[in-house]
Amino acid sequence: xxxxxxxxxxxxxxxxxxxxxxxxxxxxxxxxxxxxxxxxxxxxxxxxxxxxxxxxxxxxxxxxxxxxxxxxxxxxxxxxxxxxxxxxxxxxxxxxxxxxxxxxxxxxxxxxx
Amino acid sequence: xxxxxxxxxxxxxxxxxxxxxxxxxxxxxxxxxxxxxxxxxxxxxxxxxxxxxxxxxxxxxxxxxxxxxxxxxxxxxxxxxxxxxxxxxxxxxxxxxxxxxxxxxxxxxxxxxx
Numbered sequence: 346x347x348x349x350x351x352x353x354x355x356x357x358x359x360x361x362x363x364x365x366x367x368x369x370x371x372x373x374x375x376x377x378x379x380x381x382x383x384x385x386x387x388x389x390x391x392x393x394x395x396x397x398x399x400x401x402x403x404x405x406x407x408x409x410x411x412x413x414x415x416x417x418x419x420x421x422x423x424x425x426x427x428x429x430x431x432x433x434x435x436x437x438x439x440x441x442x443x444x445x446x447x448x449x450x451x452x453x454x455x456x457x458x
Numbered sequence: 459x460x461x462x463x464x465x466x467x468x469x470x471x472x473x474x475x476x477x478x479x480x481x482x483x484x485x486x487x488x489x490x491x492x493x494x495x496x497x498x499x500x501x502x503x504x505x506x507x508x509x510x511x512x513x514x515x516x517x518x519x520x521x522x523x524x525x526x527x528x529x530x531x532x533x534x535x536x537x538x539x540x541x542x543x544x545x546x547x548x549x550x551x552x553x554x555x556x557x558x559x560x561x562x563x564x565x566x567x568x569x570x571x572x
Contacts, residue, residue, distance in 0.1 A: 349500070354498075377559060379561075381563075387565065388462075388563050388564060388565035388566065389550070389563040390563075391560055391561075391562075394559060394560065396559050435500075435501065437501075444489050444491075444506075444554050444561075445491070445503050445506070445516075446491075446501075446503065446552075446561060447500075447503075448500045448501040448502070449500060450498070450499065450500045451500070451501075
């Protein structure tokens with residue numbers, strides 16, 4: 346069984362500030378980990394993924410996430426927020442032998458000018 | 459990659475009626491999925507739509523309530539039957555083309571039951 350916990354349903358950051366979105370998960374098998382983003386009036390799209398290669402994963406739009414097996418976590422960061430980063434971000438987990446995705450509840454990010 | 463067209467994008471329905479949601483993919487895919495996102499909740503998998511056989515439902519979801527069709531490798535429908543206000547959710551179609559490493563999603567159907 347797999348579960349995903351995202352801390353904070355809403356995060357507000359100033360433009361240029363660090364964006365940090367937390368994702369903790371539980372999985373009984375080695376996980377595949379994903380961050381998806383949904384911009385206003387658009388569908389979910391993949392931001393980045395971890396599939397057992399490098400633990401620090403770089404995604405689109407300057408985002409990156411680090412897989413930490415010891416915690417276990419897959420927190421998402423971006424050094425400097427931009428207004429266009431305002432969106433909903435969802436962490437998800439699956440595994441090599443299961444196509445099903447288990448999602449966290451999502452975090453809505455707003456960016457203040 | 460895959461482009462998914464989902465229809466309708468939104469609807470307001472009377473309780474007791476049914477709504478069928480369509481999902482069209484621009485390429486042949488093996489794995490198609492239907493998810494639901496209730497207000498304030500996580501995206502939750504309803505079922506896997508299997509081509510040529512019955513859908514595989516997750517715990518808590520049944521075929522009588524959510525019948526699914528998958529007539530070919532590019533198309534699927536999900537019906538929400540005998541709707542109640544508790545069925546008000548966003549319903550999403552998803553496909554996996556990357557060997558379990560990348561899922562693509564439709565833009566969703568926002569359903570309100572009154």
